[in-house]
Amino acid sequence: MIDKAIPLSGLSVGQLAYVRRISGHPDHVHRLEEFGLRGGTRVQMFRRGSPCIIRMAGNKVCFRADDLLRILVEPETASS
Amino acid sequence: MALTTQKTSLTVALVGNPNTGKSTLFGALAGVHQHVGNYPGVTVEKKTGNMEHAGRSYELIDLPGLYSLAPRSRDEMVAVDVLLGRREDCPPVDLIVCIVDAGNLQRNFYLVSQVLELGIPTVVAVNMIDVAARRGISVDVQRLERQLGVPIVAVQANRRIGLPALKASISAAVDRQPHSAPSPFPEVFEDETSRLESLLAEHFVEAGRHQPLPRCLVRRLLLDMHGYLAETLLGIGKGQTVQNLEAARARLADRDCPVPAIETTARYEWAGTVLEGVVSESGREQTSGTDRIDRLLTHRVWGTLVFGLLMVVVFQSVFVGGESLMWPIDAGTEATGRWLEGHMAEGALRSLMVDGVIGGAGGVLSFLPQIMILFCFLAVLEDCGYMARAAYLMDRIMVRVGLSGKSFIPMLSAFACAIPGIMAARVIENERDRLTTILVAPLMTCSARLPVYALLIAAFIPERTYFGGMVNLQGLTMAGLYVLGIATAVVAALVLKRTVLRGEVSPFLMELPSYKLPSPRNVVYRVVQRGWLFLRCAGTLILGVSIIVWAALYYPHDAEVVEAEFQPQSQQLQRRLDALAVGDPRYAEVQQQRVELQRAIQGAYQRQSILGRAGRIIEPVVKPLGWDWRIGCAVIASFPAREIVVATMGVVYNLGEDIDVESPGDTGRLHAKLHAATWDGTDPPRKVFNIPVALSILVFFALCAQCAATLAVIRRETNSWRWPAFTFGYMTTLAYVGALVTYQVGMWIGGP
Incomplete structure (x- = not known):
């Protein structure tokens, strides 16, 4: 399971994935979780780069990762 | 109520x-x-x-x-x-x-x-x-x-x-009992809550408080790591409770129930149960209109281009649209002034009404259309959801300065007014980022600068158009001043983040709402609200300062001291005038001489007035900027609020100067007066204003922290006098140096 996880930035545009792990300062991670971005959330890359735009639960969210906050995702196998 | x-x-x-x-x-x-x-x-x-x-x-x-x-x-x-x-x-x-x-x-x-x-x-x-x-x-x-x-x-x-x-x-x-929800938290957590609850209850009895904390607050106390609730709820005996809290959190962490992660785990689990079978998705992912628009508007090249164009359109509209809506207000105030002049007896009261009230506060009124147009654009952009996209585009640039895209929205709001901008910085969680944003936000061109810009640009920048009338030089100058504010803010932020407010870049997370048609109701409401705030400001603060400026420029109106030295000359002219027939060609000449003498007398009155004396004291300081003492006065008087400068200039250049205002090609009354202003004691009279002087004033106003309200808000938001003092100091220094360089370089290139 874990070895399939890639950083969020590794997704290509339109690719769907599930969030596996968010690591970083507990407070930052908690903020992301309150925002709805947490383990198991289905995300889709809309625009790559830094910051990137991802789609989650129908909403678009703009996100810039850094050295302290990493989101690992597992791409959906039947991704197109 | x-x-x-x-x-x-x-x-x-x-x-x-x-x-x-x-x-x-x-x-x-x-x-x-x-x-x-x-x-x-x-x-x-x-x-x-x-x-x-x-x-x-x-x-x-x-x-x-x-x-x-x-x-x-x-x-x-x-x-x-x-x-x-x-x-x-x-x-x-x-x-x-x-x-x-x-x-x-x-x-x-x-x-x-x-x-x-x-x-x-x-x-x-x-x-x-x-x-x-x-x-x-x-x-x-x-x-x-x-x-x-x-x-x-x-x-x-x-x-x-x-x-x-x-x-x-x-x-x-409203009449029913509140819903009593079973706690979503595991038993371990509830045990700790109960333990803390009884500890606190004991503590409260000791402290003489009757009401124990409700359980939901005890829970929040345990969950909130930031200490805000501990600070506000506990008061006395806080130290001991904080120790208890930390011990409780440590025990929870040991038992696989770490705070704050437990809150999200437990609540999302609860949400999952409650929402079971409620939501059904058809599974078809379809491209929405928002997506199609976003493909363009968040594109690195096209999106940035659209953003740039949008900004140009906004500022051009503000200037051109404002100008065309200005004249009825101008005409109205002018007519009122004339009417009062004709119907009131000469004296201090007439001077107060015509020069102080109408010329001062009335002059500021004519900028209402521009301010409303700008707020209209901002409200529309915000309401339709574009602002978040602009923040996304700007994050790439902001991150280089050490800030995030979140700082962009406060800064854009600061284009309307620094105060909502500084307030909008509240959403920035990182304290250093928030502080940096607050300190540079006043550099953005707020609507209070518009009156000054509009007045001086319309009066002194030639009206030339390029590209078949699509771009005009006045609009470009305006845009240039906006760019100056932005560029200075960027450099200031960079310096601040490298020195006083050094810290790591914080993560950036922001929702991009779906696009929607802006609701006319929201837009109209916000524009009217802002316009009203401005009017109220014009009616109170600006009016008050106009009157004070008028008084400082009128008193001590000592006729004996001032007019004595002009007396012989005046009487001589009067005698010559009496001796000449009205049709005589020399009659007009003498009449003209008398008008000039009158102006000299008024100038003398101004020079020995309170503000005039102050202005002449600082004249050596402002002379290198190309300013005469009157501009100096206007600038001093506008430190409480920069939009006052238009009113002050109105008063300073208006007072008693009965000059020919009908000169062709000038739209406003004040424009004409500024064009006619000359340096004191120069013969032949040298004009005060030329393009380098106008630019020097513009640059000064672009960079200076002339707004008491902004400084007060910075004080409130940072909870210290240090930051408003710092803001005032750095911005005033920048403004002086900027104006000095502008004038000196301008004179070197263009000559007088």
Whole structure:
């Protein structure tokens, strides 16, 4: 399971994935979780780069990762 | 205005995530009975309104959008305090309407879970069911109501669908007992809560407080790592309780229940249970209109290009549109001035009315259209959802300065006024980023600078157009001043983040709301509100300062001292005039000489006035900038608020100077007066204003911190006098140096 996880930035545009792990300062991670971005959330890359735009639960969210906050995702196998 | 002691109406608080249509629902419920103010002590907007239903009246409170009740930023603290009935200016909340987005129930129910714990009757309004349906999501409201045990109403706030049902539900729920939700937390956590609860109760008895903390607050105390609640709820004996809290958290961490992660785990688990079988998705991912627009507007090249074009359009419209709407106001104030001049006896009172009130405050009025046009654009961009895209585009640039895209929205608001800009910085969680944003936001060209820019540009920058009339030089100068403000802010931020406010770059997370047509109601409301604020400012502060400036420039009006030395000359001219026939060609010449003498007398009056003396004292300081003492006076007088400078110039250049204002090609009265102004004691008279002087004033105003209100807000937001003092110091220095360089370089290139 874990070895399939890639950083969020590794997704290509339109690719769907599930969030596996968010690591970083507990407070930052908690903020992301309150925002709805947490383990198991289905995300889709809309625009790559830094910051990137991802789609989650129908909403678009703009996100810039850094050295302290990493989101690992597992791409959906039947991704197109 | 309801007092807690004698409640005439019931208080209903609206809570919800950002972008769930909360404000639209508030507007739909309250109608025109809205009131926007501030919570005293903090600069958080307080929106209240009234609603009548079935013979009862309700006071509605629209709270800031929240993702969580764990208070981190100022908005959240205020919202939590209002909900807990801890703000003296707000009556205790009788009912909560929690508004949720049908398309994202999971996340919204995280907040619902926190709200239900408060022990206040709650109604949940599910909004935007139509939008969710278009995305293939359907919500079974009846089932949700059964599983949640709280009244639920489906609404479409923007189309005012479901409002009667919501009102009925509110009035029914108000009388009922609050829903008692079982805690979503595991037993281990509840044990710790009980332990803390009894510890605190003991503590409170010792301290002589009668009311123990309700359990939901004890829980929040345990969960909130930021210490805001510990600070506000506990007061005395805090140290011991904080130790207890830390010990409790350590025990929880040992038992696989770490704070704060346990809160999200437990609440999302609860949300999963409550929402079981409620949401069904058809699974088809379709491209929405928003996506198509975003493909263009968030594109690295095209998106940036559109953004740039948009900014040009905004500023061109402000200038061109404002100019064409200005003349009726100008004509009106001028006519009033003339009328007063004709109908009042000469003396101090007439001078006060004509030069002080009409020439001062009236002159500022004519900039109302420009300010309203700018606010209209900002309101439209914000309301349709574009602002967040602009923040996304700007993040790439902001991150290089050490800030995030979140700092961009406050800075863009600062283009209208630094105060809402500084207040908007509240959403930035990182303290250093917030401070940097606050300190550089006043460099953005706010609407108070527009009057100065508009006056000097229209008067001194030649009217030339390029590209077949699409771009004009005046507009370009205006744009240049905006760029100057931005560029200076960038450099200032860079320097601040490298020196005083060094710190790591914080993560950036922001929702991009779906595009929607801006609601004319919201836009009109915001524009009118801003316009009214400006008028009120013109009516009080600017009027007051205009009168003070007038007085400082009029008194001591010592006729004997001033006119004595002109007396012989005046009498001689009068005799010559009496001797000549009206038709004589020399008659006009002598008449002209008399007018010039009159002007010299008025100049003498000004020079020996209080402000004139002050101006002449600082003249050596401002002379290298190309300014005469009158400009110096105007600048000194405008330190409380920069828009006053137009009024001050109106007074300074107006007072008694009965010059020919009918010179062709000039639109405004003040323009003509400025063109005619000459240096004192120069023969032949040398004009005060030329392009380098105008540019030097413009640059000074672009960079200077002439706004007492902004400094007061910085003081309040940073809780220290150090930062407003710092802002004032660095901006004034920049302004002086900038103006000096501009004038000297301008003179070197263009000559006088």
